[in-house]
Amino acid sequence: MATLDGLVADLLTRYDGDDQAPGDGGPGLLLRLDSLALRTRQPQQTGGRAAPGSRPPTSLEAVSWSQRIKGEAVRLDAELRHSAHEQPWHRALRAIPPGAESAGRVPEVIRTVARWHGTVLTVLGERGPSVHFRLAVCLACGQRTVYGRADLDRPRAWCVNDQCADDDGQPARYEGTRLYLLDGGRTS
Known part of the structure; x- marks a missing residue:
């Protein structure tokens, strides 16, 4: 899993990704949502990464997600600082990692920022949407x-229950052979 500083940097300044999902080193993910030119990807035949015939999200959809994430970042920063004063979104986003550390809420904040990160990647078409394994x-x-x-290169699953704690104290994650243990609740 990426660090909190890395996730914030991906959203704000430059998309570098991590070892398991490397980024392209381009502009930050929120800037990509805000700029139509950065959301448009060309088919692979012309050097882009999108499948032929695919389209970027509509401008209102992407901007709506961007504004929602920015608003949540401002509120989270104010909450971490125990302050009624709200900073501009870019300052609030930068202040989240030290604020989470001083508040002792790093695991919870990492999950929140990772959700924002994943949402942006999904809206931009960098990865497919997640599915509920009901x-x-x-x-x-x-x-x-x-x-x-169910990505071809790395299928994985995770628990979204906030009270879930695996051996490491984090919500359960299932990758590799551990993924096959999820059999729909049937007992043998």
């Missing part, structure tokens, strides 16, 4: 709150 029961918390993504 028959799968989380092995850590026993709830039917497992979502996943």
